Amino acid sequence: MSEEGRRCLAVQDALQAAGLFESSPAWRVSPVPFPLTADEVSFFEDLGPRLWSFSKALNRLYLESVKGRQPFWVHQYLDQGKPQALLDYARMKRFREAVPSVIRPDVIPTEAGMTITELDSVPGGIGITGSLSAAYAALGDTLVGGAGGMIDGFAGLFGSGEDAGCVAIVVSDEAEDYRAEMDWVACRLRQKGLDAWCVHPRDLRFTEEQPSLTPTLVASTPSGERPVSHVYRFFELFDLDNIPKSELLMYTAKKGGVSVTPPYKPWMEEKLAFALLHHPMLEKFWSDELGPDVFAHLRQVMPKTWIVDPRPLPPSAIIPDLTLDGKAVSDWRQLAQATQKQRQCVLKPSGFSELAWGSRGVVVGHDIPQSVWAAKLDHALDAFSSTPYVFQAFHKGRQFEMTYWDERAGQPASMEGRARLSPYYFVSGDEVTLGGILATVCPKDKKVLHGMRDAIMAPCALRAG
Template sequence: MTPQERCLYVDGLTPKGGLYTDAQRPIHPDANSSWQVGPDPWRLPKPVLKHLEDLGHHLLAFYKAYNLLYNHSRRGIQPEWVAAYLDQGKPESVVALGRMNRTKQHLPLVIRPDLIPTREGMIATELDSVPGGIGFTASLGQRYGSLGEPIVGGRDGMVEGFDAALRFFAGVDDPVIGVVISEESASWRPEMAWVAERLIERGLEAYVVAPKEVVFSEDGLYVQGEDGLRRIDVVYRFFEMFDLKNIPKMELILYAAKKNLVKVTPPLKSYLEEKMMMALYQHPILSDFWAQQLSQETRDFLDATFPKTWIVDPAPLPPHATIHGLQVRDRVFSDWRQLGSLGQKDRQMVLKPSGFSELAWGSRGVVIGHDESEQDWQHSIEAALRLYDNNPHILQVFHNGSTFPVQHYDFETGQMKMFKGRVRLQPYYFVVDDIPVLSGVQATICPSDKKLLHGMVDAVVLPGGPAPESA
């Protein structure tokens, strides 16, 4: 096939409107896709694939240590301000869920970092333990795999990985899985329904339901199947912890979880959804803890992967103190407001909610310092400080992604086009028996003038594939 024929073939396999969630409108009346379609998977050289494989193991080690840090902090073994930061602005009922003894060791089954390839290396802007894109990435792998292209994790790797992780977590033969999707997350329902269909084809009984469709009984949670009610063994929650108060029947679902009538994953731990985890990793007071819990290799890996991150805490510093590690052209800072006077070129910074907020996902609430006027930047800093009590923010150093050429089919002209864009890589690791399995990679290539790299109608979205040995 020609590149044009390959693009049209892939688009033809795409359900009308796609399974994409960030942009629902098609790019053209003749297109099924709501993104730009390229002819080939995104080629990942062997060293990059090795890096991604290794990254999964280091991130799982980090999650384990981070989970331990929170538990040690609330018990006074580690500084109590750690848990105070992570619980900031959350109702006591939400905090209590994260402290249940029976789930103390539970970690997410799915780990997905957002990675930006830069000249300095691969930078993770955040880690997502309740990620969208599982079904979309899986479907991309199948479509491009049907062209005979090798896909990271294999053509069906995403579905196989999800299947294996859910079965292992369930711990019973022939488990029943309920994928519970809130109204806030409803735009992801098409892709999760697609995944559920693939799981069913593999013999795993899976249902995608809204919370109101879950049936509660004293002995557990049920969902309506073809032959009557089916008891759910595992709830895969597709909702953020901040949304609990808005979800119908959530009290009943939580009651079942507390009584061990059903297993829930990702675990009901709001601190696992906080972006400030990177700031805590870099905090000098905690360096001994991380050195005890993580190998030197893992620490070196994380040091190179996590951007410099700070918790934007409005508490005043004493006159002799400065904000650790925050320095611009040899200038140090003792008050976040002092950043407001920086020139545009010196504002290579990102301000965003840490978590537990409707603004903390999908690039909502993100402010790019050098994209703002000085006045708007100052207002953004003030807003972050003002919102701290209920919605702490973080500050990160902005890393400009490297540019790469990418081809796509232009439905307007009927021709192939090329542009240079910045790439966001999203590897998906499914944790099976304590091993993170790299099961797929989604590559989003955005026009180079875009600072926020996310799904958009201008972006080319591709599955990751290994580059030929000679590449």
């Protein structure tokens, strides 16, 4: 067997031993990591602190909008379709400064540079990236973030050793596909000395039997019942009504009995945040909060995005910076008749919907017939009151050629594709750590880049030489 084949099978064996699949992986395995240049690695190292600043600024923008210090329509957009009870809970003083501790942007390398298509505050792939990093490191590869960077970064969210208390990674039925990888994460955390377990919401209960009357969250684990200090929320907020004991967990957090990350803040999980970054009326806020250099950089790497708002504008008003064939647009319905060339765009739910994750609701404008495009646009306009959509400029990824193990042929094969690079940033205090970068290389004819059976998935490494 060739060296490439040996390496591919070694990676497969490591992933199977990790319990991430039963017989064969749900993606194509490469013999080598995805290579990045030194400048590209520097880009990702610098990006984390900038996105952390953006997250804190977005949280502040929302809260100041609620108080009337920033335009009221900011929080109205972000609150659209959310239950008032959840908003009231999320706005509590106790949680004011809380923002997600794990940040994962989806980055597309294009011919013009890197483009961030969206941010994910409840990202999958932590265990996949960690296990892949360990597997390639065992073969002698030096990876971005290192062999254990994903686990070290995740562990850093909760302190160290026994002082951290028990960490419960709570995975819902909706996120069942990710349970195996989060089990792997919990196992590796225990090996580092953390009392960490991956549990289902129904495995939780709480008690107020302590002398302080502060409620204690208790998790049922294979090692017995454990009082929980920290919860990593691996479920979506739109699914709260379907999650057993969700009120119990929220109550315990409200009373200070447990810390929860990501926090219950739906405004931090909306794709329309990109539209706010580009909105001309908010330019001074962003420049003051981020600093002119970071603001300029994020506006360059985050594509222009608009909120698909069906409300009529006055005759003298236009949608800022949105044009069709060089002419200003004042009504979204003007785009219904756009030609394929004019539809170089993406239409997708902003958040708080089962369609807003896993690329389920993404529509690529130039990839569908005009009649279908018009119907999709109408649907987005009609959904505004419950599930706002965003309209985003499409940026075509540049092509790469990678080798993978062909299961059917039993030998290495080559594939041309386009890549999505997903760096994982872990935040402890104000320190932002890059734990690793997962590359997902999809066949070149695919417009939406995400994990699929035909995709090659590999961690990233600095290109040799």
